[in-house]
Amino acid sequence: MARASDLLKGVVNVASLPGVYLRLSSVVSDPRSSAADVGRVIAEDPGLTARLLKLVNSAMYGFPSKIETVTHAISIVGTAQLQDLALATSVIRLFAKVPPTMVSMASFWRHSVAVGVTARALAARRREPNVERFFVAGLLHDIGRPIMFLQAPDEVQAAFARAGESGMPLYEAEQAVFGFDHSHVGHALLELWKLPASLRESVQHHHHPERAQRFPAEAAIVHVADQIVNAMHLGTSGEQGVPPLATAAWEAVALPVTVLEDIVAETERHAEAATRVIALDAAA
Amino acid sequence: MDGAAVGPRVQVDVDDLAEGMVLAEDINDQQGRLLMPAGTALTSRHLRAFQLWGIQTVRIRGEGAGPEQDLRDPTPDEVALAEAELRPRFRGDVAHPFTAELLRLCARRLAHHRLHGGPVDG
Numbered sequence: 533m534a535r536a537s538d539l540l541k542g543v544v545n546v547a548s549l550p551g552v553y554l555r556l557s558s559v560v561s562d563p564r565s566s567a568a569d570v571g572r573v574i575a576e577d578p579g580l581t582a583r584l585l586k587l588v589n590s591a592m593y594g595f596p597s598k599i600e601t602v603t604h605a606i607s608i609v610g611t612a613q614l615q616d617l618a619l620a621t622s623v624i625r626l627f628a629k630v631p632p633t634m635v636s637m638a639s640f641w642r643h644s645v646a647v648g649v650t651a652r653a654l655a656a657r658r659r660e661p662n663v664e665r666f667f668v669a670g671l672l673h674d675i676g677r678p679i680m681f682l683q684a685p686d687e688v689q690a691a692f693a694r695a696g697e698s699g700m701p702l703y704e705a706e707q708a709v710f711g712f713d714h715s716h717v718g719h720a721l722l723e724l725w726k727l728p729a730s731l732r733e734s735v736q737h738h739h740h741p742e743r744a745q746r747f748p749a750e751a752a753i754v755h756v757a758d759q760i761v762n763a764m765h766l767g768t769s770g771e772q773g774v775p776p777l778a779t780a781a782w783e784a785v786a787l788p789v790t791v792l793e794d795i796v797a798e799t800e801r802h803a804e805a806a807t808r809v810i811a812l813d814a815a816a
Numbered sequence: 817m818d819g820a821a822v823g824p825r826v827q828v829d830v831d832d833l834a835e836g837m838v839l840a841e842d843i844n845d846q847q848g849r850l851l852m853p854a855g856t857a858l859t860s861r862h863l864r865a866f867q868l869w870g871i872q873t874v875r876i877r878g879e880g881a882g883p884e885q886d887l888r889d890p891t892p893d894e895v896a897l898a899e900a901e902l903r904p905r906f907r908g909d910v911a912h913p914f915t916a917e918l919l920r921l922c923a924r925r926l927a928h929h930r931l932h933g934g935p936v937d938g
Contacts, residue, residue, distance in 0.1 A: 591857060591859065594859040594861040594862060596851055596852045596856070596862070596865065597850060597851075597852070597853070598853075699907070701907060756914075759914075759915075759918065760918060763902075763905075763906070763918045763919070763922045764922055764925065765905075765922075772905075773904075773905040773906065773907050774905055774906045774907060774908070774915075774918075775907055775908065776907050776908030776909070777908045777909070777912055777914055777915055779912060779914075782912075782914045789913050789914055789917045792914070792917050792918060792921055793917075793921055794860075796918075796921045796922070796925065797835075800925070801835075801836075801859075
């Protein structure tokens, strides 16, 4: 049986991340570079600049005045955080050409962005230092699915049928049909892109966060965010219900259930706008 | 500041503000610097900022309430109906405190959307 990474072979658009993101990574990780250097790299790409400014000016950030320049955005959001947001908006554009199969890409991104918004809100409650990292982890958690839609539409259809008949979660049906599920494909993609281990682990283990070795909190937060968004039914990545909760993940998140009311309200308020800003113009 | 009328507006005590209300006027500090422009939809962060800045009242667009406030809440029966519809979507143990609370919130949300519009599903 094929391995998850085999599905990546021959998918031309995802072979590598856009050059601007790679240049940005090397500047951010270079201790000699300044915020101005980071700003110059972003400014090379007017589309990226416009998307980043729209994003940091959206209600999710709630800044009292308008942020007009990348330099200003860096000073408020931080370089590492802006790099993560640049990754978020770059990845979506790579997938703009995926044809709709079992779910539309609009619905897929609606779900993915909402999980990002929710993971970010949960991380903020836990006072995590870089909440944008959680936004990206949530955004990318199901990124293996569009690869499967592209590369193995017949098997995907068989998995959907199996989940529909049996009532099992779609990731279990994928496991039965493929011998792996979308989380393994997503992990292989993030590995190909050489993205940080915290992102790779949270994508790989979002259905079984107890298996995460190095970043259990990240995987647990993405799992819980996915639960919340599936329950709210904001878009779908193919899953038709709310899979069982990994109870250890909710314990690892270590927040009282009373926060859920605010988290659901925040997701309701911000997910649509965030989707419009970072996903819809890419799909057009 | 008190000039051009842009529809109904009302002075609201900071303690009575709710998220989602929209500022009818710019808020400036004593030096006249803009702190928050008219048209801002208030979030919890803004409400905390008013406390920090010592602002006591602000002018809000509309009839003194945000869009959510005029709307009646769904009745317990309407929420129960929504909950019965949503319950089969949950594959896990709905008695777990997390899942039980999530189901309760989603049922209330669905009932609210049915009454007042909004996305009823994905």
